[in-house]
Amino acid sequence: MSGTDVIGIIGGGGWLGRALGRAMLRQTFVDPRALVVSSRSGHCSGYEEWPQVRMFRDNRALAAQADVVVLSVRPEDFDAIDIQAPGKLVISLMAGVPANLISQRTKSRRVVRAMPNAAAEIGRSYTPWFSLVEASAKERTFVQSMFETCGQADEVPQESDIDYMTGLTGSGPALPALVSQAMINHAIARGLAPSVARRAVKSVVAGASQLLAADDVDIPSVIDTFLAYDGTTAAALAAMQRSGLEPAIHAGLEAAEARAMSMSAERNG
Ligand SMILES: NC(=O)c1ccc[n+]([C@@H]2O[C@H](COP(=O)([O-])OP(=O)(O)OC[C@H]3O[C@@H](n4cnc5c(N)ncnc54)[C@H](OP(=O)(O)O)[C@@H]3O)[C@@H](O)[C@H]2O)c1
Numbered sequence: 001m002s003g004t005d006v007i008g009i010i011g012g013g014g015w016l017g018r019a020l021g022r023a024m025l026r027q028t029f030v031d032p033r034a035l036v037v038s039s040r041s042g043h044c045s046g047y048e049e050w051p052q053v054r055m056f057r058d059n060r061a062l063a064a065q066a067d068v069v070v071l072s073v074r075p076e077d078f079d080a081i082d083i084q085a086p087g088k089l090v091i092s093l094m095a096g097v098p099a100n101l102i103s104q105r106t107k108s109r110r111v112v113r114a115m116p117n118a119a120a121e122i123g124r125s126y127t128p129w130f131s132l133v134e135a136s137a138k139e140r141t142f143v144q145s146m147f148e149t150c151g152q153a154d155e156v157p158q159e160s161d162i163d164y165m166t167g168l169t170g171s172g173p174a175l176p177a178l179v180s181q182a183m184i185n186h187a188i189a190r191g192l193a194p195s196v197a198r199r200a201v202k203s204v205v206a207g208a209s210q211l212l213a214a215d216d217v218d219i220p221s222v223i224d225t226f227l228a229y230d231g232t233t234a235a236a237l238a239a240m241q242r243s244g245l246e247p248a249i250h251a252g253l254e255a256a257e258a259r260a261m262s263m264s265a266e267r268n269g
Contacts, residue, residue: 004034005142008066010059010073010081012037013044016093017072019120023150025050026123038062059083063106068142071102075263081105089139091129091146095166096263099132099159109133112143113162115170116150125151126172128165130158163264167256175252180205 007030011017021037024030025047032050042057056062063069063083071092073081078097086107091114092099099111114129127147135143140155147153156162180201187197212219226233 004031005067006034006036006065007068007070007146008036008038008056008062009070010038010062010083011077012055012070012072013039013046014072014074015118016116016120017070018044018046019118019125020070020072020093020116020146020150021053022046023120023123024146025053027149029146029149036062036065063088069106071097075267078102078105089142091143095170096163096260096267098264098268099130101267103132110135110139113159114143114147114153115162115166116147117170118173120150123150125153126169127151127153128156128162128169129153130156130162132159163260164257166260167253171256175249176205176209 007024009017009021012021017037021035021044025032025035032047032052033054035050036054036056037044037047038056038059040057042055044055047053047055054065056065059081060083063085066085066088068089068091069083069085071078071081071090071094073094075094075096078094083105084107087110088106088108089110089112090102090106090108091112092102093114093116094102095115097113099113102113103109103111109132111132112129112135113132114127116125116127119125120127125147127150129143129147131139131143135155144153144155156165183201183204184194184197187200188194192200211217212222223237226237228234
């Protein structure tokens with residue numbers, strides 16, 4: 001792997017493909033002349049600032065030009081992707097498509113499965129990744145650095161970790177979104193102006209996220225501190241626990257994992 005490798009993103013105009021492509025360009029991880037992207041129409045929006053990025057309709061042509069192929073189409077669209085990439089590094093962002101199947105179809109053993117999330121758009125994804133065959137030190141550095149252009153990343157030792165984390169971190173941003181929506185709904189029902197309710201909740205959730213993200217902040221200690229204070233916050237937390245918040249979150253994570261596993265199982269036949 002080298003800094004001059006051509007990177008091709010199949011589905012490079014989609015939500016995640018575009019977020020990754022733009023992050024790599026912004027962070028100068030890839031030169032715009034070394035980025036190729038594809039869509040069914042042959043045009044991908046989001047790259048206007050980098051006119052040297054090449055756009056393809058034909059995925060075989062893209063794969064022929066690229067040293068590294070990123071698969072960022074929806075899982076159900078994978079069947080229509082007919083590329084040969086023997087010896088090339090193939091990085092899939094798809095949920096529920098097993099690495100072995102990707103390897104079989106692309107004719108490459110060098111397959112990595114990664115699971116970024118919607119915060120890639122603002123450079124705040126968390127991306128676990130798994131390599132089907134043991135990656136070389138150069139490949140590891142390349143993949144890790146690629147995903148660090150849009151947030152934090154970690155290699156994980158087994159593919160089942162990716163299926164689990166498809167829910168935990170891939171779908172993860174949707175969980176606080178749902179909690180936020182519940183808070184907004186409550187505030188509006190109690191008579192707050194919707195604009196004030198939305199602004200208040202967004203501000204609280206964004207502020208809390210930054211507070212919790214600090215390296216020296218330990219989440220269980222934060223909860224213990226609120227409980228020990230024994231005031232209104234402790235009352236809220238205790239009532240939420242009694243109402244089954246934790247089982248509800250666990251059920252959500254298990255449902256996402258089960259969906260990822262059943263998608264994989266269906267594809268493995
Ligand atoms: N969004 C997330 O937060 C997220 C998080 C983790 C993982 N993922 C995974 O990332 C993948 C992409 O998700 P997404 O949310 O970015 O979906 P998306 O917004 O629908 O993007 C997929 C793109 O693939 C393109 N495409 C479909 N068939 C194609 C083909 N034959 N050749 C070239 N391009 C093709 C589509 O573009 P045209 O219709 O213009 O061709 C579309 O823009 C999925 O497999 C998903 O499981 C997504």
